[in-house]
Amino acid sequence: MTAVVGTAVQVGKSAVPAPVRAAVLGLGYVGLPVALAAAEAGVDVVGFDVDAGRVAVLEMGRSPVDTVTDESLGRAHATGLLSFTSDPDDLAAATTYVICVPTPLLDKLPDLSMVTSAVEFVARSLSPGDLVSLESTTYPGTTEGLVADLIEQISSLVAGRDYHLVFSPERIDPGNPEFGLRNTPKIVGGVTRECTAAGTAFYRRLVDRVVPVSSPREAETAKLLENTFRHVNIALVNEMAVLCRELGIDxxxxxxxxxxxxxxxxxxxxxxxxxxxxxxxxxxxxxxxxxxxxxxxxxxxxxxxxxxxxxxxxxxxxxxxxxxxxxxxxxxxxxxxxxxxxxxxxxxxxxxxxxxxxxxxxxxxxxxxxxxxxxxxxxxxxxxxxxxxxxxxxxxxxxxxxxxxxxxxxxxxxxxxxxxxxxxxxxxxxxxxxxxxxx
Ligand SMILES: NC(=O)c1ccc[n+]([C@@H]2O[C@H](COP(=O)([O-])OP(=O)(O)OC[C@H]3O[C@@H](n4cnc5c(N)ncnc54)[C@H](O)[C@@H]3O)[C@@H](O)[C@H]2O)c1
The missing domain is CATH 3.40.50.720 (NAD(P)-binding Rossmann-like Domain)
Known part of the structure; x- marks a missing residue:
């Protein structure tokens, strides 16, 4: 497996990015667009999902996600760089792992069982020098805690020393005709400076602007702040709607x-x-x-x-x-x-x-x-x-x-x-x- 992720190799005067093989885990609203964008950016991508039915549909060229058209799936397929699998053994060739699995609530508490399962798959395939990026929304501390600890337990690889680990929140707004993956800046926070640099190099291929922050915790918190800001402001106008009706105000x-x-x-x-x-x-x-x-x-x-x-x-x-x-x-x-x-x-x-x-x-x-x-x-x-x-x-x-x-x-x-x-x-x-x- 390649030891260096996303660095530039000098050929003549122009910098040509080293070949990257990426695995995107979780092919839903978030992961599928990421996999497509990566393939279109010249990355060799395997999209992995535990749902074999979803993989079968994707292999037939049909998009199971309503915000991704069959045509865009076809375009990414045509690059010859995109494949889909539900077999975790197919993850082994990757040098970059992007985790986009759900993080729901269970009895009103964070349910990280799917992140845990995806991280276990990654840890079994990981090699020194690889990059792991968690995109699933989660509480601050998850990347340096749960993710790094689990990977170390399974692979004995230490984040920041043996491989690069970053948190890069997904900010996609499904159905938004103006802002998509490419023109929405991507925040990247790595466990070390080198991790952030590796994450930044990878995402630069996919998006116009990468915003590096000092650690995964700032990146995790930025995502939660964005959505909490919306949540609170929507509540503000919802409460005002009820009051304004009583006051006869439009x-x-x-x-x-x-x-x-x-x-x-x-x-x-x-x-x-x-x-x-x-x-x-x-x-x-x-x-x-x-x-x-x-x-x-x-x-x-x-x-x-x-x-x-x-x-x-x-x-x-x-x-x-x-x-x-x-x-x-x-x-x-x-x-x-x-x-x-x-x-x-x-x-x-x-x-x-x-x-x-x-x-x-x-x-x-x-x-x-x-x-x-x-x-x-x-x-x-x-x-x-x-x-x-x-x-x-x-x-x-x-x-x-x-x-x-x-x-x-x-x-x-x-x-x-x-x-x-x-x-x-x-x-x-x-x-x-x-x-x-x-x-
Ligand atoms: N949907 C959005 O608009 C949006 C926007 C920003 C961030 N997010 C965050 O992104 C994450 C993913 O959300 P989504 O909307 O794409 O979910 P989704 O339900 O659309 O898709 C998730 C996919 O992950 C697969 N999966 C589950 N466990 C897996 C595992 N262990 N390994 C591989 N695949 C697995 C599921 O089968 C499913 O196909 C969540 O943390 C969510 O909060 C979502």
Whole structure:
């Protein structure tokens, strides 16, 4: 195995990067784009996933991730540098290992079992001089603690002495048409300066700008700070949405007015709650670490409480709107429009739509849904009926529609025209019709 990672070899006057063989572990929303970007940057990549079914689909040239198209997968394949496997023995040829496996919560506590398992695979293949990069979001101290310790236990290789170890948080925003992997700066924090340099050299191939920081802990914390910042600010406007309704104030108009200030303000908008794999989860990783010191992270606790309360508030707003037309929630026909956790993608993970749906079903509502990005919406084992369009025929007989996620592809004109009442949880239909109300 090559002993030096990502250094430059002088050929004539130009620096040509040494060949890199990378293994990307975990081929989901994060890992698959990284594997594709690496192949397109000339890196020989093996994408590894424990899910053999996912690997089989990828081998057929089909992307299992809705934000990665079959065409981009095909382009990366065409480089001849990309292969997929679920056999850990295929990791042995790699000199760079990038870990992109999930870090969920289990009973509200960090669940690092998948990181542990991926690190075990890496440790069994690792050679001196290799580079290991953890991209999974986690609490500060994971890379130098859990990852380095486990690798040393299994391989006897010491981070910073025998191999390079870095944390480089993934900042991808699935579905964002403006910022992708290449034009989003990549933070890299290594166990030593040399580790940071090795990590920086690798990521420079993939992204326009690498931001080195002094250790993995700063890199781990930067990621948690970014998502905690969003979490807290979303909670701020969610709480204001509830209060502004009572005060008769249009919060969206106020936010847009405030956003004209050219400095010191960043707009956040209220919604039905927070979802996805980051905002509802990542702040809990920091809270957990802080609790170990006997302290609490009060901002996060309050923000979680406020954001978690939003689906219940949405349900009470629906009941209120129906009540105004003398309709009980029990027996009302309601369609949830957009059930993914955010616009532009079909990711249902932690979507507040589940919580809203559960409450509506419990109250006796007849619930259906519409989301062009989603193929099925199953709540507590019950597949809910899909409404295929927002046309007159499909919405006839519906009492109220809830605009839960405002995908840009939705027929919002049809929604406003054809639904007798609309609760707009996103402020996308402001002022369109008297039948539309906001949060
Ligand atoms: N999805 C996002 O928008 C996003 C953004 C930034 C950071 N992150 C973070 O990136 C990490 C990965 O998230 P994701 O959204 O890509 O997850 P994902 O669920 O989309 O994909 C993870 C993949 O890892 C595989 N896997 C699980 N255990 C494995 C193991 N031991 N070895 C190899 N593969 C394994 C799974 O089969 C799955 O295919 C998480 O820590 C997440 O918090 C996610």
């Amino acid at each position: 919060l969206h108009e106020a936010i847009d007015a405030a956003a004209t200030k050219p400095f010191g303000f960043m707009p956040f908008y209220p919604g039905p709650g927070v979802g996805g794999h980051c905002i509802p989860i990542d702040p809990a990783y920091f809270s957990w670490r802080v609790r170990q010191l006997g302290s609490s992270f009060r901002f996060v606790e309050l923000a979680t409480e406020i954001n978690d309360r939003m689906p219940s508030y949405v349900t009470s707003r629906i009941a209120e709107m129906l009540n105004a037309v003398r309709k009980p929630l029990n027996g009302a026909s309601i369609v949830l429009v957009g059930v993914a956790y955010k616009r532009g993608i079909g990711d249902l993970r932690q979507s507040p739509a589940f919580s809203v749906a559960r409450r509506l079903i419990r109250s006796g509502a007849e619930l259906s849904w519409h989301d062009p990005y989603v193929s099925e919406f199953v709540v507590d084992g019950l597949p809910l009926p899909e409404v295929k369009s927002l046309g007159r025929d499909t919405l006839s007989g519906v009492d109220l529609a809830v605009l839960h996620t405002d995908h840009s592809c939705l027929d919002l004109d049809g929604l406003v025209r054809n639904a007798p009442l609309v609760l707009d949880t996103r402020g996308a239909l402001n002022g369109r019709s008297p039948s539309v109300e906001g949060l």
